[in-house]
Amino acid sequence: MTKSVMIVGVGGQGSLLASKLLGKLAMLKGLDVKVSEVHGMSQRGGSVVTYVRFGEKVYSPIIAEGEADIIISFEKLEAARYAKFLKPGGKIIVNTQTIDPMPVIIGAAEYPHDVLEQLKAKGVDVCELDALTLANQAGSSKAVNIVLMGKAAKQFDIEYASWISAIEATVAARFIELNKKAFELGYNS
Amino acid sequence: MKQLLIGNKAVAEGLYDGGLDVVSSYPGTPSTEITEFLSEKNDIHSEWAPNEKVALEVAYGASLAGKRSACAMKHVGLNVAADPLFTLSYTGVRGGLVICVADDPAMHSSQNEQDSRHYAIAAKVPMLEPADSEEAYLYAKKAFELSEQFDTPVILRMCTRIAHSQSIVDTGIRVDETPKIYVKEPQKYIMMPGNAIKRHPVVEARTAALAEYAESCEFNxxxxxxxxxxxxxxxxxxxxxxxxxxxxxxxxxxxxxxxxxxxxxxxxxxxxxxxxxxxxxxxxxxxxxxxxxxxxxxxxxxxxxxxxxxxxxxxxFGIETEAGATAECEIPNRPPMMCAGCPHRGVFYALAKNKITVHGDIGCYTLGAVPPLSALDSTLCMGASISGLHGFNLALGEEAEKKSVAVIGDSTFMHSGMTGLVNIAYNATNSTVIILDNSITGMTGHQQNPTTGYNIKGDPAAKVDLEALCKALGINRVRVVDPYDLKATETAIKEELAVAEPSVIISRRPCVLLKSVTHKPALVVDADKCRSCKKCMGLGCPAISFKNNKAKIYPTLCVGCGVCEQLCPFGAITE
CATH class of the missing domain: 3.40.50.920 (Rossmann fold)
Known part of the structure; x- marks a missing residue:
């Protein structure tokens, strides 16, 4: 079965490394894989989304509404924005960090702080995580992405050691230990 | 070797393995990375040209000389390169020539949604269209063969989704192609009427031969x-x-x-x-x-x-799909915006404050259109800010001349702003053009251009002197301002709008995201001094927000540009 994973967040939050890690992992497992992202305008602090799909044979590089097994969100509001992409029985893993979008900054809209509770009330499986605190514990606030991947890892039928191999093959040598630590903290959280 | 490659990297590898020798392009999302990846190869020539027309003509020259060449552009870039394309179809090629063009359905990063296939039909040249990275690699490589076999440029059509998706590619090795020898062939390459009239039937015969080939083409x-x-x-x-x-x-x-x-x-x-x-x-x-x-x-x-x-x-096909549950509340949009410390912000603030009509252009500064600045009145295509301003001023006269400006980036000015500026000087409107010189091609992700002093490989290169250039084009009033200095920026705009002659203001400050730019410490708001007037909120800076009825600056986002500090009437914002 093809696994469909969405990684969502705010431009500049580092979702690229997370998708790279998943891509590498799929390659190591000998699976077919497609990753899709959009550059350009969206990089300037806008909402960003990356699709990762892997399995025996992957056709479409994108994920449509109601198709995602897992949504990994770097920010609360973005989790809610893309919730409709989740399939029945899917899971949202969300960093509890909030980043105000411009309409909120200028007072044209309110940030709905209870948005995850609203989703839970509708029966959505939402798993919250303060990834920033764990990333800092691992040694760098930038490791938020790998902490989240650690948390998400249990949703896949792939053993821990393969994830570690994928991390070793994805990040620069001097950051391997930090990222392994971040992954472990996320995994055990 | 099996690799997970983004479509644009696959195109680059395919072109390279197809025997590419010269690539010349102008950046444009979603095509930019093709040329960036090729610039990493040291045994071929790669360059950023000032625009797509120049790029295609460079590729043409290299092809004429007998080498395999290519250029890459976004769909609207092909409009700019259309002039050489249509006649290049008549001359044909000596070395293979591939034009990579990336369409942008859904307009992720474009001003229109045009379909490049019309160009292949209109110019009577073959077009290949891959569906993933593996095909992008194979088709790009094969395009050179087809180009030489049928004596024609070949268009490789990409789209955003394929250009920016990764899939597994089995790459091969670079062909060992012997370059063709240059010989003078005036009947084939000098497209004056007497020669061109003999080439048109050649084009028609080639189209028929290609249609025959298409029947058994392995890509169908x-x-x-x-x-x-x-x-x-x-x-x-x-x-x-x-x-x-x-x-x-x-x-x-x-x-x-x-x-x-x-x-x-x-x-x-x-x-x-x-x-x-x-x-x-x-x-x-x-x-x-x-x-x-x-x-x-x-x-x-x-x-x-x-x-x-x-x-x-x-x-x-009537297959049911079910979307996941959503929250009851409205989810606020998160549009892209100018970065904290963006040098364009000060200019747009001054323009919006003085209610100036602003003719915009293509680049990051299109984001001056979004609230709260909402500073732009129009954006059409590369260079249209300047020529459009001239027409606007012609139509409305002095009243408009004193209340309208064009804003254009350094790279876009090099691309197609210069001719418009010549027109302003030559046909004499008292127009005011602001060149937003942030020393880089910003929106496409930091490419060098002729005003930056560096080439595609980051090596030192000839640097266009914008002040001298504008003067040479016939503009006598050229002044430079630092957009971080709000007062000076506003004064310059007011003064240049007031004078009865054309003028250029160069707003000069490098892009805040450049690695060479050092940031100052974040500013802080003294909550006791803040009187909640919200003046700083009018800047639309992502680092400033309003919490508990006071302005607040996020230290992780603020780069200390000081623009909000100048704006605060109560001295509440300090270092």
Whole structure:
């Protein structure tokens, strides 16, 4: 079965490394894989989304509404924005960090702080995580992405050691230990 | 070797392995990375040209000399390169020549949604269209062979979804191609009427030969399963069809959209009871099919707007889909915005404050259009800010001249702003042009250009002196301001609008995201001094927000540009 994973967040939050890690992992497992992202305008602090799909044979590089097994969100509001992409029985893993979008900054809209509770009330499986605190514990606030991947890892039928191999093959040598630590903290959280 | 490659990297590898020697391009999302990846190869020539027309002409010159050459551009770039393209079709090539063009259905990063396949038809050149990275690699490589075999430039059509998706590619090795020897062939390469008139029949004969080739081209693939439903599709749509319908239908996948294979299509249509044509954007294949007298379902079911997905196909075929649950509340939008410390912000603030009509252009500074600045009045295409301003001022006279400006970036000015500025000087409107010189091509992700002093490889290069250039183009009033100095910026705008002659203001400050730019410490708000006037909020800076009825500056985002500090009437913002 093809696994469909969405990684969502705010431009500049580092979702690229997370998708790279998943891509590498799929390659190591000998699976077919497609990753899709959009550059350009969206990089300037806008909402960003990356699709990762892997399995025996992957056709479409994108994920449509109601198709995602897992949504990994770097920010609360973005989790809610893309919730409709989740399939029945899917899971949202969300960093509890909030980043105000411009309409909120200028007072044209309110940030709905209870948005995850609203989703839970509708029966959505939402798993919250303060990834920033764990990333800092691992040694760098930038490791938020790998902490989240650690948390998400249990949703896949792939053993821990393969994830570690994928991390070793994805990040620069001097950051391997930090990222392994971040992954472990996320995994055990 | 099997690798997970983004479509644009696959194109670069395909061109390189196809024997590419010279690549010249102008950046444009979603095509930019093709040339960036090629610039990492040290045994070929790569460059950023000032615009796409120059780029294609450079590729043409290299081809004339006998080497394999290429250029890459976004769809609207092909409009700029259309002039050489149409006659290049007549001259043909000596070394293979490939034009990579990336369309942008859904306009992720573009001003329109045009379909480049019209160009291949109009210019009578072959076009290849891959559906994933593996095909992007193979088609790019093969394009050089076809180019030389049929003596024609070849267009490789990409789209955003393929250019920026990764899939597995099995790369090969670079062909060892012996360059052709340059010989003078005036009848073939001097396109004056007496020669061109003899080349047109050559073009028609070539199109016929290519149409014959298309019948057996390995890139037009048949998947025969159902006799009930047949689908003709191409590019990204192919995989959406496979995802939605799997092996339950028969498919003719078109990898060469121009010229189309008449017999292949006719025979395919005969095998199925109902024929669908599924293609993003315009009904190019559908029109061809209908012109063959074959009935099909096309744009009445599949929109000419935006991108498709597997869901588009499922809905069209009545397959139920169920979206996930959503929150009850409204989710505020998160539009892209100018970065904290963006040097463009000060200029737009001054323009908006003085209610100036602003003719915009293509680049990051288009974001001056979004609230709260809402500073722009128009954006059309590369260079149109300047020429459009001139026309606007011609139409409305002095009243407009004192209240309107053009804003254009350094790279866009090099691309197609200069001719418009010459026109302002020559045909004399008292227009005011602001060049937003941030020392880089920003929106496409930091490419060098002729004003930066560096070439594509980051090596020192000739640097255009913008002040001297504007003067040489006939503008006597040229002044430079630092957009971080709000007062000076506003004064310059007011003064240049007031004078009765054309003028240029160069707003000079490097892009805040450049690695060479050092940031100052974040500013802080003294909550006791803040009187909640919200003046600083008018800047639309992502680092400033309003919490507990006081302004607040996020230390992780603020780069200490000091613009808000100048704006605060109560001295509440300090270092």
């Amino acid at each position: 693939e048949l998947e025969l399963d159902s006799t009930e439903i047949g689908i003709i599709t191409s590019g990204a749509s192919y995989y959406y069809v496979k995802e939605a319908l799997g092996d339950s239908v028969s498919i003719l996948k078109i990898g060469m959209p121009n010229p189309l294979p008449k017999n292949l299509i006719t025979n395919f249509a005969k095998r199925v009871k109902k024929l669908y044509v599924i293609e993003e954007l315009d009904p190019i294949i559908e029109t061809f099919v209908r012109n063959l007298g074959i009935d099909c379902v096309g744009k009445e079911l599949f929109s000419p707007l935006g991108e498709y997905s597997q869901q588009t196909i499922k809905k069209a």
